[in-house]
Structures are given as C-alpha cells and as structure tokens.
Amino acid sequence: MAFYITTPIYYVNAKPHLGHAYTTIVCDTLTRFHRLLGEDTYFLTGTDEHGDKIAEASKKEGCPPQDYVDYVSALFKITWPKFDIKFSDFIRTTEPRHKEVVSRFLEKVNDKGDIYFGEYGGLYCVGCERFYTEKELVDGLCPDHKVAPKFIEEKNYFFRMSNYQDWLIDYIKQNPDLIRPERFRKEVLSFLSEPLEDLCISRPKTRLTWGIDIPFDKNYVTYVWFDALINYITALGWPDGEKYAHYWPYAEHCVAKDILKPHAIFWPTMLQSAGLPIYKHLNVHGYWQMDKDKMSKSVGNVVDIFTLREEFGVSAVRYFLMREMNFGLDSEFSYKRVLERYNSDLANDLGNLWQRSITMLKKYSGGIVSSSALSSLAQDSDWENTLKLLVKDYTIHFSHMRPSEALKRVWEFVSSLNKRIDVDAPWELAKSEDNRQKLDLVLASLVKGLALIGALIWPVMPITGEEFWRRLGLAPESITLDSAAITLALGHGKVIEPGEAFFKRAEKEPEPGAKEKQVSSKDSKEKAPEGRPEVITYDDFAKLDLQTGLILEAEAVKKSEKLVKLTIKLSDTLRTIVAGIRKSYTPEELVGQSVVIVANLAPRELMGIKSHGMLLCASGPDTLSLLTPSREVPPGSQVS
Numbered sequence: 001m002a003f004y005i006t007t008p009i010y011y012v013n014a015k016p017h018l019g020h021a022y023t024t025i026v027c028d029t030l031t032r033f034h035r036l037l038g039e040d041t042y043f044l045t046g047t048d049e050h051g052d053k054i055a056e057a058s059k060k061e062g063c064p065p066q067d068y069v070d071y072v073s074a075l076f077k078i079t080w081p082k083f084d085i086k087f088s089d090f091i092r093t094t095e096p097r098h099k100e101v102v103s104r105f106l107e108k109v110n111d112k113g114d115i116y117f118g119e120y121g122g123l124y125c126v127g128c129e130r131f132y133t134e135k136e137l138v139d140g141l142c143p144d145h146k147v148a149p150k151f152i153e154e155k156n157y158f159f160r161m162s163n164y165q166d167w168l169i170d171y172i173k174q175n176p177d178l179i180r181p182e183r184f185r186k187e188v189l190s191f192l193s194e195p196l197e198d199l200c201i202s203r204p205k206t207r208l209t210w211g212i213d214i215p216f217d218k219n220y221v222t223y224v225w226f227d228a229l230i231n232y233i234t235a236l237g238w239p240d241g242e243k244y245a246h247y248w249p250y251a252e253h254c255v256a257k258d259i260l261k262p263h264a265i266f267w268p269t270m271l272q273s274a275g276l277p278i279y280k281h282l283n284v285h286g287y288w289q290m291d292k293d294k295m296s297k298s299v300g301n302v303v304d305i306f307t308l309r310e311e312f313g314v315s316a317v318r319y320f321l322m323r324e325m326n327f328g329l330d331s332e333f334s335y336k337r338v339l340e341r342y343n344s345d346l347a348n349d350l351g352n353l354w355q356r357s358i359t360m361l362k363k364y365s366g367g368i369v370s371s372s373a374l375s376s377l378a379q380d381s382d383w384e385n386t387l388k389l390l391v392k393d394y395t396i397h398f399s400h401m402r403p404s405e406a407l408k409r410v411w412e413f414v415s416s417l418n419k420r421i422d423v424d425a426p427w428e429l430a431k432s433e434d435n436r437q438k439l440d441l442v443l444a445s446l447v448k449g450l451a452l453i454g455a456l457i458w459p460v461m462p463i464t465g466e467e468f469w470r471r472l473g474l475a476p477e478s479i480t481l482d483s484a485a486i487t488l489a490l491g492h493g494k495v496i497e498p499g500e501a502f503f504k505r506a507e508k509e510p511e512p513g514a515k516e517k518q519v520s521s522k523d524s525k526e527k528a529p530e531g532r533p534e535v536i537t538y539d540d541f542a543k544l545d546l547q548t549g550l551i552l553e554a555e556a557v558k559k560s561e562k563l564v565k566l567t568i569k570l571s572d573t574l575r576t577i578v579a580g581i582r583k584s585y586t587p588e589e590l591v592g593q594s595v596v597i598v599a600n601l602a603p604r605e606l607m608g609i610k611s612h613g614m615l616l617c618a619s620g621p622d623t624l625s626l627l628t629p630s631r632e633v634p635p636g637s638q639v640s
C-alpha cells in the first residue's frame with residue numbers, strides 16, 4: 001500500500017497563518033500515521049503563485065512578481081519544518097516543471113474537444129478572481145469582499161465542464177467516501193442539482209500577463225485555478241514519472257471548505273476529460289474562528305503561530321489543533337482553550353502518567369523492567385486485548401479522518417493507566433516481598449503502556465513520541481504499534497530514568513502578540529546589548545535566514561544623509577535593501593561588495609522605498625564596517 005496526500009498549494013498573497021498551519025499539520029499527521037502502518041508515503045505541499053491578486057500585490061510592494069513570489073514562497077517553505085512538518089516535495093507553480101505539465105494537460109483536454117473559444121460578459125470581482133451571477137451577489141456586492149464587481153466582456157477559452165455534470169454526479173454517488181465528511185459531499189451534490197456552467201480557463205494578456213501561456217494561443221494565459229490544481233500531478237512527474245504511476249492511485253487531498261468547489265467539481269472533471277483516474281479522497285475541514293469570524297488575512301484576527309509555538313512548544317500546538325477541531329466542523333480558537341488543554345491533557349494526564357510510572361519503576365525496581373513480568377504480561381489475554389482494541393479504534397478513527405476521536409481514544413487509555421496506579425497502589429505492594437511479582441507486573445504494564453502511547457501520539461507529536469521511546473531505551477526510528485515487537489524491544493534490561501517533566505504546567509494565559517510588540521518597539525539598529533537575553537535557544541537563532549549577497553547597484557537616497565538604496569543579488573533573485581551606511585561608505589565603494597544579509601526580515605518602508613532585509617555591520621567607534629565573507633562564495637549562500 002502507498003499513501004499520497006496534498007495540502008492545497010497556498011496562495012502567496014498571505015503569509016503562513018493558523019489556517020495554513022492546521023491543514024499542513026493534518027497532512028503531516030496523516031502521513032506519519034500511514035508510515036506507522038508501514039505504508040510507503042508521499043506528502044506534497046507548496047505555493048500557488050499566478051493570477052491577478054499576485055500581480056496586484058507585487059505592484060503594491062513595488063517589486064517584480066517573481067521577486068515577490070520568491071519571498072513569500074520561501075516564508076512558507078521555512079515555516080513548516082519549524083512545526084515538525086516533513087514534506088516529501090514542495091512545489092511552486094512558477095517552476096518550469098509545472099509550466100510544462102500545464103501545457104501538456106491543456107493540449108490533452110483540447111485534443112479531446114473539450115475547449116472552445118467564446119465570448120463572455122459578466123460581473124467580475126478582482127479579489128475573488130471570478131465572475132459572479134446576480135444571484136450570488138449580496139446587495140449587488142461580492143459576498144466576500146463587499147465591493148461591487150465590475151462588468152467585463154471579453155473573449156476567452158472555455159472548458160466544457162457541463163459535459164461532465166452527469167458523469168460527476170454518478171461518480172460521487174458510486175464513491176460515497178470520495179468527498180468527506182458527508183456534509184460536504186451533500187453540499188456538492190446539491191450544487192450539482194443545478195445546471196453546471198462551462199469554466200472560463202483563460203485570461204487575455206491585455207489584462208493579465210502573470211500566468212502560464214495557453215499553449216495554442218500565446219495571447220492568453222491560463223486561469224489560476226486551472227493551473228493550480230494540476231500541481232498535484234506535476235509533483236509526481238505526470239504523465240510518465242515513476243512516482244505518478246506509484247502514488248497517484250492513492251491520492252488524497254486535504255482542503256479548507258472555502259475551496260471545496262474547485263476541488264470537488266473543477267478538478268475531477270478536468271481529470272476525467274484528460275483521461276486520468278480521479279483522486280481517492282477529498283478531505284474537507286472547517287475554519288478556526290475567533291470572535292465568530294473566518295480566520296483569514298483579509299478579515300484580520302490572525303493568530304500568530306510563532307507566538308503560539310514559543311509559548312507552548314510544537315508538540316502542544318500540534319496536539320491542540322488535532323484534538324480540538326472535529327474535522328469538518330468549525331472550531332473556536334482561544335489562548336484560554338489552548339492553556340486548558342495544555343494543562344489538563346498534557347501536563348496532568350500524560351505528563352503525570354509518565355512521571356509517576358517511571359519514578360516508581362526507578363524507586364521499586366532500580367529503573368529496570370522485569371523481563372519475566374514482560375513475558376507474563378504478553379500471556380495476559382485481557383491486557384493484550386485491551387491494547388489490540390485501542391490500536392484498532394485508533395486506526396479506524398484516523399482512516400476515517402477523525403484525528404480528534406483518535407486522540408480522545410488514546411487519552412482514555414492514558415486515564416485508565418492513571419487509575420490503575422491509584423487502584424494497584426504500587427507503594428503498598430512494595431511494602432512486602434510477597435507482592436514482588438504483582439508489583440513487577442504493574443510496573444511492566446505501565447512501561448509497556450507508555451511505549452505504546454509514545455507510538456500512538458507520534459503522528460501528532462513526533463518529538464514527544466520519539467522522546468518517550470528514547471527514554472524507554474527504545475530506538476525511535478523503529479517506533480511501532482506492534483505489541484509483540486514492543487515487548488521484545490523492552491527486554492533490553494537497561495535502566496530507565498524519568499528525566500525532566502514532559503509538559504510543565506503553564507500558569508497563566510499568554511498575551512497574544514505581547515512578544516512581537518516588545519521586539520518591534522525597539523529600534524532595530526541601536527539596541528542596548530544589556531536588553532538582550534543572556535541565553536537564546538538554537539530555535540531562536542534558526543529563525544534568522546542569513547545569506548550572502550552581492551551588491552549590484554547602490555544609489556544615495558534623496559533627502560537622506562544616511563540612507564543608500566542597494567540592489568543585492570541572492571542566489572536567483574534580486575533584493576532591494578535600504579541601509580543607513582552612507583556616512584561610512586560612498587555608493588561607488590559599495591558596488592561589487594559581498595555582504596551578509598538577514599533575508600527574512602519583514603519588509604518595511606524607508607523614505608518611500610520598500611526595503612526587504614537588512615545588512616549586517618559591525619559598529620566601530622566612529623564608523624560602520626560591513627561584514628563580508630573572507631573567501632568567495634556564491635550569492636545566496638547560507639550563513640550559520
């Protein structure tokens with residue numbers, strides 16, 4: 001068996017936020033779950049980089065679209081590993097491999113006779129990049145953007161989506177778990193009960209050039225949705241890549257409900273027209289709500305995922321998101337709720353179970369699990385059946401996209417072990433040598449239970465699961481749900497130490513955004529060194545994307561004595577950085593210098609110029625000195 005899952009490719013008009021993080025963590029968790037089952041997995045994420053909105057956003061930022069998408073795409077790519085997300089591939093729709101596949105796909109659909117040229121007039125919302133019917137508008141305004149759409153009339157290419165309406169209805173009816181949960185399947189079928197219109201799949205270059213050429217008419221580019229959906233097969237090397245043959249039959253997509261229609265209607269009809277098999281599942285989730293509003297950049301109300309991670313740690317954030325949201329329904333997000341779950345589920349239930357169990361193992365048995373107790377435990381059919389049933393329920397929940405239920409089930413087991421400690425009272429058993437066997441059995445069942453819990457939580461909390469195994473003297477890379485294998489591995493006879501508490505109780509609710517305020521209120525340049533913490537974690541340091549760059553152009557900024565505007569080459573992009581170094585360097589001196597820059601500093605405007613990044617300088621007593629690599633390295637080299 002194989003498993004292939006995709007996040008949507010994220011549109012680069014917004015930076016990574018909670019909604020993106022949730023979808024991506026769901027996909028990472030599922031991938032790890034399937035790896036636990038011994039399947040061969042492939043996990044794809046990436047960025048969607050074409051279309052009107054990107055062209056507009058880059059214009060606003062004052063840089064070419066390619067520079068703009070390079071910057072935001074890189075933000076996504078460096079964010080995910082910070083949440084223990086391990087993707088197999090990261091695709092960008094501006095990559096040549098994707099452009100080629102889109103062309104080929106369009107040719108195929110065209111050869112089938114499913115594309116025609118026609119006139120279309122309609123009410124168009126730039127924000128949504130789509131035409132609206134009168135009926136869909138609310139008081140004549142776009143329901144999402146609350147602005148009046150413009151009437152646009154133009155000739156375009158159309159995909160005969162309507163030809164596939166009956167086929168799609170049948171297909172969805174014959175494959176009841178194609179779209180899940182059920183409510184979204186119903187929503188799609190209800191939408192399909194009305195006549196389906198053809199899909200406009202081009203934009204004239206007179207209006208938009210930022211897109212992939214229509215292969216049979218160079219005056220047009222491809223509509224961004226038609227281009228974007230194809231990424232799911234580009235990454236597998238369609239049409240004749242080995243990965244395509246291997247993984248596509250197992251394809252699953254995971255999306256938020258706002259993009260249900262393109263995935264449930266456009267994409268399957270496109271695949272059918274081009275003669276490709278349809279994906280196996282479309283998994284659709286709801287929104288995280290704060291104050292009952294949809295969480296998205298356009299509405300504001302964005303939770304800073306990095307603050308959250310800093311306050312609670314990656315494992316706890318991942319646990320909260322997977323446990324709190326019922327997949328498919330909306331969930332309320334609040335820091336208070338995160339804190340509650342952290343303290344009750346993680347610090348109290350799980351953290352205490354570990355600490356109590358291993359402390360007692362240390363105290364009553366020198367930290368060594370009795371191997372004879374382990375073998376008698378393996379013969380205890382009640383105990384073995386309990387474990388078997390737990391793994392079975394957990395597997396069923398995950399296989400049906402119910403991560404929250406799967407975790408709930410694991411926590412029932414955690415509670416049952418905590419109760420068992422209270423009932424069996426090992427401290428009482430330890431009082432008499434007569435109870436030695438019973439004591440050893442209780443301790444062995446706790447240790448084995450913890451090893452299994454480590455494996456069960458691993459898809460959601462990889463670091464914690466692996467640390468459970470490491471401390472139990474087991475190899476994290478052979479983490480498994482197999483009871484016999486766990487028993488065998490636990491017979492190592494080594495001393496097990498409780499170590500530091502896994503989740504220390506968090507006392508008070510963090511103030512969202514408090515940390516950023518502190519940072520941004522300081523002047524980035526003249527910070528007093530004593531205001532800095534004595535120790536920072538490696539993670540803090542790793543947030544900085546330091547790179548070498550080559551100064552190609554330098555010009556003095558008018559009306560400023562200090563500022564110079566620099567054009568700096570990184571590996572394959574150009575950056576504009578405004579630096580306050582004119583008192584120490586003339587612009588002429590700067591051209592051709594190699595420098596070190598902070599590449600992921602949020603852009604800011606200085607004297608009306610957008611500055612993307614910062615140069616590193618040493619401050620001498622009365623002059624600044626640029627940091628420069630002592631040997632020649634290519635621009636864009638990582639500095640660490």
Ligand SMILES: [Zn+2]
Pocket residue numbers: 125126127128129142143144145146
């Ligand atoms: Zn709109």
